[in-house]
Amino acid sequence: MINKPAIKFIALATIVLPLLSGCFEKRITTAQLCEDHEALNCSELNLRDSQCRIQRTNLIWQRFEVLKEGTDLNKLEELKFVEDYQKCLDLSARIEPIQGKEVKSLRSTALLHTYDEQERLQEELKNSEEVNVLYYRWSQGDNEARRQFLRLEGTGKLQTAEMQFALATFYATRDSEKTITLLHRSLELTEADSVKPEVIKSLASINQKEGSKQRAYLWALVGKEFDLPIASESQLSLLYNFNDEQKIQLANHADTIAEAIKEGEFKRSLLPKEIATN
Numbered sequence: 001m002i003n004k005p006a007i008k009f010i011a012l013a014t015i016v017l018p019l020l021s022g023c024f025e026k027r028i029t030t031a032q033l034c035e036d037h038e039a040l041n042c043s044e045l046n047l048r049d050s051q052c053r054i055q056r057t058n059l060i061w062q063r064f065e066v067l068k069e070g071t072d073l074n075k076l077e078e079l080k081f082v083e084d085y086q087k088c089l090d091l092s093a094r095i096e097p098i099q100g101k102e103v104k105s106l107r108s109t110a111l112l113h114t115y116d117e118q119e120r121l122q123e124e125l126k127n128s129e130e131v132n133v134l135y136y137r138w139s140q141g142d143n144e145a146r147r148q149f150l151r152l153e154g155t156g157k158l159q160t161a162e163m164q165f166a167l168a169t170f171y172a173t174r175d176s177e178k179t180i181t182l183l184h185r186s187l188e189l190t191e192a193d194s195v196k197p198e199v200i201k202s203l204a205s206i207n208q209k210e211g212s213k214q215r216a217y218l219w220a221l222v223g224k225e226f227d228l229p230i231a232s233e234s235q236l237s238l239l240y241n242f243n244d245e246q247k248i249q250l251a252n253h254a255d256t257i258a259e260a261i262k263e264g265e266f267k268r269s270l271l272p273k274e275i276a277t278n
């Protein structure tokens with residue numbers, strides 16, 4: 001008969017052992033991972049080369065994620081890592097290595113492998129209806145993917161910071177007010193410490209283009225809080241001829257908005273009403 005302490009130990013072990021297994025898995029080396037899983041096809045990735053080590057390691061571990069769970073999202077991440085590794089290899093393959101022609105040949109072989117992998121993954125994802133995949137394919141010039149993506153507007157499937165920004169890029173030359181609304185929504189959906197600088201720069205730019213000088217100035221000040229390459233104080237003064245009181249008010253609003261964005265708590269209602277639409 002098993003006593004109660006033993007039963008408790010067995011129950012605890014069933015919880016702790018999987019967690020420990022996950023920890024140990026992350027601690028194994030990339031070389032060991034490759035040795036244990038032939039399906040990762042590491043032999044094609046020129047493992048011993050010191051060049052592009054980070055990109056190669058990222059790719060191998062992402063391949064392992066796909067091996068465990070072959071979702072379209074995981075495959076998309078693998079494709080992006082393939083392309084990162086490819087860019088690095090492309091530069092490295094042009095450099096004449098000290099070790100001679102053999103090293104250069106191995107790099108070239110690995111580079112050719114990435115093109116094959118890129119083609120394979122693109123083929124596997126060409127019929128995917130996953131939102132992030134559609135956006136990727138659209139960014140690569142796939143007009144059908146763009147149409148599929150845009151048909152999802154209003155369904156709730158695009159309610160993420162990245163997808164709202166994607167929609168904003170589409171409407172930027174078509175509907176300025178809608179673009180601004182989408183950019184605001186992107187910021188509302190942005191989590192703390194995950195700010196996409198392009199959103200803030202776009203808000204400053206489109207408001208300037210539309211002649212909304214107070215809003216443009218406000219977003220320029222917000223951008224400075226994120227160390228974005230914004231015009232200097234003297235340049236801003238030339239662009240926006242506001243009096244000192246207006247500048248102080250706008251600077252205070254910008255501080256409040258920047259802080260809210262950093263904490264992932266931005267709301268459009270934080271925009272001062274007197275400049276919300278002008």
